[in-house]
Amino acid sequence: MFTIIGTLLGGIGLFLLGMILLTEGLTALAGDRLRTTLGRLTGSRLKAVLSGAAITALVQSSHATTLATIGFVSAGLLSLSQAIGVVIGANLGTTSTGWLVSLLGLKLSIGSLLLPLVGVGVLLRLLGRGRLASAGIALAGFGVLFVGLDLLQGGMGGLAERIDLSRFGAATLGARFMLLLVGLVMTLLMQSSSAALAITLTALATGTLSLEQAGAMVIGQNLGSTFTAALAAIGATVAAKRTALIHILFNIGAGTLAFFILPLLIWLADWLTGDGLGDHQALTLAAFHTLFNLLGAALFLPFTAQLAALAERLLPEPRPALTRHLDASMQVVPSLAVEAAHGTLRQCAQVVLQNAAARLRNEEAGFVVANLDEARDAAEVVARYLARLPEAEGEVLNRLNACLHLLDHVRQSAHEALKIRWQPEVEAIIPLSQHARELASLLLNAAQALTDHRQEEEIEPALQALRGHNQDIRLSILQASATRRRAMEATLEGLTLARSCERLSYHGERCLFYLQGLAGEDKIPPGSLVEAGPDPLADEETA
Structure with missing residues (x-):
């Protein structure tokens, strides 16, 4: 026996x-x-x-x-x-x-x-x-x-x-x-x-x-x-x-x-x-x-x-819903791991955009399945996941580069959304409130497009155009403060919120750009999904 x-x-x-x-x-x-x-x-x-x-x-x-x-x-x-x-x-x-x-x-x-x-x-x-x-x-x-x-x-x-x-x-x-x-x-x-x-x-x-x-x-x-x-x-x-x-x-x-x-x-x-x-x-x-x-x-x-x-x-x-596709067994195959990271970042971007829109409207994001902290944590898991990949080359390397850019913009979007705070004095700044609501509407449309796996070519240029109006809004806030029509505290809070709106529109637009590129069936040409230049908002902190 x-x-x-x-x-x-x-x-x-x-x-x-x-x-x-x-x-x-x-x-x-x-x-x-x-x-x-x-x-x-x-x-x-x-x-x-x-x-x-x-x-x-x-x-x-x-x-x-x-x-x-x-x-x-x-x-x-x-x-x-x-x-x-x-x-x-x-x-x-x-x-x-x-x-x-x-x-x-x-x-x-x-x-x-x-x-x-x-x-x-x-x-x-x-x-x-x-x-x-x-x-x-x-x-x-x-x-x-x-x-x-x-x-x-x-x-x-x-x-x-x-x-x-x-x-x-x-x-x-x-x-x-x-x-x-x-x-x-x-x-x-x-x-x-x-x-x-x-x-x-x-x-x-x-x-x-x-x-x-x-x-x-x-x-x-x-x-x-x-x-x-x-x-x-x-x-x-x-x-x-x-x-x-x-x-x-x-x-x-x-x-x-x-x-x-x-x-x-x-x-x-x-x-x-x-x-x-x-x-x-x-x-x-x-x-x-x-x-x-x-x-x-x-x-x-x-x-x-x-x-x-x-x-x-x-x-x-x-596992948490946002990171359920990050199977460690796929890390030995960069092509599969990048696709898993791409899918996870798409969901993270959707959550971040929905939450950002709710915060811009000064509302509770009750319709969102996950919150900003979960999305931010999931993005960090993706970063560690991609860091353990073996060396990639060719088409896989191009997709990995695009995925890393996407990861950065998702993280930055979550960071900016977490900074949004509405004070009664700030809500009274009508041009800023209208601007924030327009941005919220575009971000919600973008999030819905990601949910339905469809491309909305009008959203990216609309976000770019909206970002162009931000300078005028900041000038109007400053002028109101200079003529003593607005308190200094409200002015500073308003400028901070305007800066967050500008950065959200930029990072949201770049998220859509990389997600659409990664979702395409055609091969990604080398260098086609990389930043055209430095972050246009990087040196504006003291502007």
Whole structure:
């Protein structure tokens, strides 16, 4: 028993180590090209399902597809909606094992085939550089992962073989449920639903089980395969955990439906297979396995958006809302990290502009989801996040430069907005109050444009024009003070507020400029998103 427990723990440890290496390798290999390729393969629900099914049928393991999908989601290469289609396709693709066993009498296991990948991956990591070294990490992780699964299967296979299948001979619902549990436990022990399916097919062929009994066990084995996804989500990002949760929900839903209409599905599978090649009963069981997964796909695929929303509610993001996209695993890939920072700064700019507009109107910003302090803190997190990036070059360097400019203007906007204070004497300065309200209206329009991800080309020149009127407002305040029509305290407060308005209009306009440049699909020419000159407000402190 000690040997079995030691083997089990070692297998789990190797599995988790392989998952960590696989995720790190995929993240390091990720880039715009890989992201574009994945986007094409999973661009629609049908494409995602077909891709998942094809990959699983090719490698003969839904584990491989599911784990790779979780790795891609963890690395930020696949969205949750795209991953749902791949996971559903993986469940369809894994049914090909039953057809191969039934028709050819073969059982393919990729664990031993992938063992050489560990050695090849380590050599690439030691001898290669850049992407080659990253590919080595991913290959080694993929191999170690399945070595761990094989170790689990070898350590626990003896226990699975001791299960007395003949004990559950009755065709009642209770006996059917017990057989479902037996199938589930077999998969948990062997860590391979395909291996458990092969044992079930053998039992069916020798007459140990009836078709309905074997069908109940197959449902349990399908449910047991979710344990691997749950294990892979340990220590992963929230997005990866949501992918694993959806995999579990799909298998439970499809399995529950198949359990209650089992006789009908068995009859339909028997009718479809007829007197085909190979063992007829085994073919019927393979067809049953395919049918209930197809039924589950047909029911779940139209509701991928709802599934994603459910997963997000069940597994909420623990980090602050503004910085939830700053995944540390993406920092090894500057292109992905810059995009994450860009998205975060867009939200920060939106919050800052909304709060600034409310302060300019002397109102409470009750409609804002976050306050200025949160936006300012998030901007500081972005600064530390970008500071840890490796050296960038080419297009990524241009986008990083633009992102840093954007970061500076967001921080400066928050700083100026925090300085806005309305005193009764200042509110009485009519030109300044009107100017502040006009600026507030433009900033609100800009914030709404950012929320809707649309470009408002009129806002930037309007902010520039409004800034041009600031000098006249300051002169009118000074003249009123010089002719003793306004108290000195009100004059100084008014000049401070006018200065803040001028700086807010400038930094707000530059925020829009960089956000629109970063959001464009075309490549950013070198130097196109940099300041045309020094800050025009930098030397006006004593003006």
